[in-house]
């Protein structure tokens with residue numbers, strides 16, 4: 001995980017620290033948080049270990065999102081290789097994800113934070129393509145991705161398993177650096 005700190009109008013985003021994990025665990029396993037996640041309930045020790053691995057991983061650019069010094073969510077960003085033949089430039093694709101404390105939900109903080117991480121990935125990390133996936137019925141997630149200008153690239157018909165709903169539709173979104181420059185100029 002790299003050391004950048006980002007600022008938006010209302011938020012500060014910084015690398016996740018070991019001591020943040022207890023705070024994140026206060027909301028991570030709430031039913032309204034786990035409902036649309038692929039990894040639903042987490043076991044605290046394994047969750048802490050996963051964050052430690054992320055903190056040590058140079059391709060993991062996840063950020064803790066803070067409001068007045070309090071962690072209200074995390075935005076994950078994993079830099080990786082895209083698809084390609086020999087000669088493929090390395091680490092030019094990134095996947096973004098986000099989980100926020102519902103106590104601070106519905107105020108645009110997630111949108112603001114995800115937009116800042118996407119900007120950072122294009123401007124500072126050299127990403128050329130950013131992707132994100134979600135269940136089609138996760139409407140607030142769909143809204144965030146569309147508000148920040150991501151393009152729906154795939155509508156998977158009943159391609160995703162939901163523990164309560166069974167087979168449901170999934171979406172994949174993507175955004176290229178040149179598309180982003182076109183929309184953010």
Ligand SMILES: CC(C)(COP(=O)(O)OP(=O)(O)OC[C@H]1O[C@@H](n2cnc3c(N)ncnc32)[C@H](O)[C@@H]1OP(=O)(O)O)[C@@H](O)C(=O)NCCC(=O)NCCS
Pocket residue numbers: 032033034036037098099100101104105106107108109110111112133134135138139140141143144147
């Ligand atoms: C997804 C999540 C980050 C959204 O957080 P949030 O605080 O609601 O996000 P924001 O306030 O920035 O924006 C949400 C947008 O969705 C809209 N929205 C929320 N519920 C909606 C619904 N049922 N139908 C349509 N739009 C909805 C809001 O109106 C808002 O759009 P607007 O600003 O145009 O009004 C949060 O609910 C969360 O962490 N959920 C659990 C984890 C998760 O699902 N992560 C994503 C996995 S793909």
